[in-house]
Amino acid sequence: MSNIFLDFSQTIGKMKPMHAVNNGPVVAGNEQTRGNQHDYLALHLPYARTHDASFYAGYGGEHTVDIHAIFPNFDADVNDPNSYDFACTDNYMKQIITYGSRPFYRLGSKIEHEVKKYGTLPPKDFKKWAQICEHIIAHYTEGWADGFKYDMEYWEIWNEPDIDPDGATNKKCWGGTEVEFANMFIIASKHLKARFPHLKIGGPASVGDEEWMRRFLERIKAENTPLDFFSWHWYWSEPYDMSIKATRIRKMLDEVGYIGVESILNEWNYVRCWTTQFVYSIKQIIGIKGAAFTSACMSAGQNNDDLDMLMYYDARPGTFNGLFDFYTMEPLKGYYPFLMFSRLYELKNQALAKSDDECVYAICASNGERHRAMITYYAENDNEGPRFISLNVTGADMTGARILLLDETHTMSELPFNIINNHLDLRLERNSVIFIEK
Numbered sequence: 001m002s003n004i005f006l007d008f009s010q011t012i013g014k015m016k017p018m019h020a021v022n023n024g025p026v027v028a029g030n031e032q033t034r035g036n037q038h039d040y041l042a043l044h045l046p047y048a049r050t051h052d053a054s055f056y057a058g059y060g061g062e063h064t065v066d067i068h069a070i071f072p073n074f075d076a077d078v079n080d081p082n083s084y085d086f087a088c089t090d091n092y093m094k095q096i097i098t099y100g101s102r103p104f105y106r107l108g109s110k111i112e113h114e115v116k117k118y119g120t121l122p123p124k125d126f127k128k129w130a131q132i133c134e135h136i137i138a139h140y141t142e143g144w145a146d147g148f149k150y151d152m153e154y155w156e157i158w159n160e161p162d163i164d165p166d167g168a169t170n171k172k173c174w175g176g177t178e179v180e181f182a183n184m185f186i187i188a189s190k191h192l193k194a195r196f197p198h199l200k201i202g203g204p205a206s207v208g209d210e211e212w213m214r215r216f217l218e219r220i221k222a223e224n225t226p227l228d229f230f231s232w233h234w235y236w237s238e239p240y241d242m243s244i245k246a247t248r249i250r251k252m253l254d255e256v257g258y259i260g261v262e263s264i265l266n267e268w269n270y271v272r273c274w275t276t277q278f279v280y281s282i283k284q285i286i287g288i289k290g291a292a293f294t295s296a297c298m299s300a301g302q303n304n305d306d307l308d309m310l311m312y313y314d315a316r317p318g319t320f321n322g323l324f325d326f327y328t329m330e331p332l333k334g335y336y337p338f339l340m341f342s343r344l345y346e347l348k349n350q351a352l353a354k355s356d357d358e359c360v361y362a363i364c365a366s367n368g369e370r371h372r373a374m375i376t377y378y379a380e381n382d383n384e385g386p387r388f389i390s391l392n393v394t395g396a397d398m399t400g401a402r403i404l405l406l407d408e409t410h411t412m413s414e415l416p417f418n419i420i421n422n423h424l425d426l427r428l429e430r431n432s433v434i435f436i437e438k
Contacts, residue, residue, distance in 0.1 A: 002357035002387050006373055008366040009395030010352040015365055017309045018298040019341040020047035020104070022267065023316035024096035026058045026329055036329040040315070041099040043335075044342045048101040049266055049311050051159050051205070052110045053092060056316050060088025066109045068119040071132045078131045081145035093140060093150065102151060104266070104311065105140070106205070107133045107188075108158040111172050122176035126184045130191035133157075137196055155196075156231055156266075157188050157203035162212040178212070182219045193226040202229035205266060210248065217256040229262035229308075235271035237281075237380045239296040240358065242268065243304045250306035266311035268297065269320050272380070282319050288333045288408045289378075290322040292431035295337035295406075296378040299361035302350065312338075336406050340374050340435045347372060351395070360387060360428075371396045372437040377428045384430050393422040401438035407431065 028035030053065045063069050063085065076083035096103050109119025123129035137155055139147035161174035161181040174181050185204060192201045206213050213232070220227065230253055234242050246263060253261050270293040271281045284290045294312065301310045314320045322334030347365040353373065355362045364373035377387045399422075403415045407429050415434075417424060428434070 001390050002355065002360045002377075004360065004362050004375055004389055004391045005354045006362070006364045006391070006393045007352040007395045008364065008371045008393070011349045011366070012352050013305070013350045015345045015348055015350050016302055016307075017046040017345070018301045019043070019045060019338050019345065020049070020266075020309055020311040021045055021101075021315040021323075021338075022049040022051055022311055022313045023053055023056075023059070024048040024092065024101060024103075025099045025315075026317060026324075027095050027099075034329050036324045037095070037099050039324070039331050039335065043100070043338045044346070045101045045315075045338065046345075047104040047154065047309070047311065048096045048315065049104040049106060049156070050092075051106040051267075052314065052316060054110050055318065058317070059092045059095075063088040064092050065089050065106070066119050067107060067129070067132060067136070068109060070136060074124060074128070078128055078135065084135065084139070084145060086139060086145065086147070090148075093148070097150060102153070104154040104156065105152060106156045106159055107136070109173075111160065111163075113172060115170065117171075117175055120171070120173050120175050122174070122180055122184065126187040127191070129184070130188040133188060133192060134195050137192065137199070141196070141199070154200050154202070154229065155192065156205060157185055157201070159205040160207045160233065161204050162209045162216075163207045178215070182216055186220055186223045186225045189220070189225050189227065193228075200228035200262075202227055202262070202264075203231055206232040208233050208245070210252070213249070214252055214256070217252065217258065221257050227258055227261050229264050230258065231264045231266045233267035234265055235267070235269055235274075237270055237272045237293070239293065239300040239361065239378065242297055243300045243307070246301070246304055246307040262308040263306060264309040264311065265301070265307060266309070267313040268310065269313050269322070285320060285322045286332055286334065288406075289431045291333035291337055291406065292376055292378040292433060294322065294334055295340070295374060295376040295433045296361045298337060298341050299363045299374065299376055302363050333406065333411065336412055337374075337433060339412075340406075340433065343435070343437065344372050344374060357387065359384070360389065366396065370438070371398065371401075372435070374433065374435050376433045377430065379430050382430075386430065387428045389424075389426045389428055391419070391424040391426065393419065396438070398422055398436070398438050401436050404435040404437075406433040406435070
């Protein structure tokens with residue numbers, strides 16, 4: 001028996017944005033009606049990170065987001081609006097904002113797997129690169145070059161500079177050395193923070209190499225480099241491993257001297273193995289196991305004070321999108337944990353939830369009048385059997401509460417059970433999520 005205890009009278013903190021994503025909606029065009037913008041809007045996703053947007057034609061493809069796409073001739077005049085091509089990125093930012101999210105803008109380039117690199121090579125002039133970024137930020141937040149005054153607070157410098165070690169050939173995200181990257185980051189961060197002190201400047205979207213992270217942080221701290229947020233990535237199969245890593249990274253940030261700097265995990269998803277088990281992994285991402293993993297990670301992240309935001313990779317149509325079907329754009333099982341969490345997030349205050357089973361994750365929220373909870377049974381071991389849940393509630397009368405089930409055969413189906421005397425016994429199959437609301 002797995003025991004779950006919910007106390008809606010005990011507020012233990014604020015609900016955090018554990019349901020942010022990479023990339024925005026697919027908006028149906030004039031020539032076809034296929035799109036997911038309305039389902040995307042219904043999720044009320046707080047942020048959409050723009051990394052790898054240029055892989056998808058529906059966002060503008062190769063003409064979108066990346067610095068070398070917006071400023072194609074590095075030798076051009078950095079102060080001349082005619083040096084910039086904002087058209088496709090303008091349209092993409094508008095789509096993200098129109099359908100309910102705030103852009104979390106990645107300054108740099110998408111990952112490049114090709115034999116020739118275009119946007120991942122070190123800029124010829126780090127200071128000029130920072131000035132180009134400055135003008136892009138000004139375009140979207142201050143109206144420069146017939147731009148906009150959007151509320152875009154997060155600006156991230158680069159992506160995964162540590163994915164390949166120094167000396168590797170055909171490097172995918174940063175073609176220079178570790179030292180060169182730190183030099184560029186220091187120049188860019190100082191320049192951008194001085195120009196936009198009210199915005200959040202950070203990065204570097206580390207692939208997760210903790211030894212590299214510490215060297216990087218110590219180097220930039222020695223130069224008094226401003227850092228509003230530290231971003232990092234994690235792909236694995238056990239949610240509690242993510243939580244443990246988040247605590248190690250928080251400890252590292254504090255030890256180096258970046259106390260209070262936000263820790264943002266802004267790429268994550270289910271991956272059992274990148275090689276022999278990769279096909280298995282991507283099959284799970286789009287099914288119920290991927291959905292339960294998503295729900296469990298959101299719960300683990302919400303329950304960990306050392307993590308400030310999660311950003312799922314990826315809402316862009318592709319291999320890692322567990323929210324929407326690639327062909328029809330219709331919601332998959334993985335859509336519904338985002339819907340459930342958004343309903344929790346709406347209540348603002350996290351209430352006390354406890355589970356005595358490491359495979360069963362529980363979170364709940366309350367605004368004093370409405371009370372909601374999400375309980376997830378996730379198992380990486382495909383041979384695990386069902387769990388028998390004993391649920392006990394205090395702090396609110398949950399008689400008549402709606403209980404919705406997400407599992408292999410149910411999609412937010414209302415269960416014909418009643419919570420009697422604030423108690424409920426329930427059987428859950430492996431990789432199931434229940435949502436309770438009153």
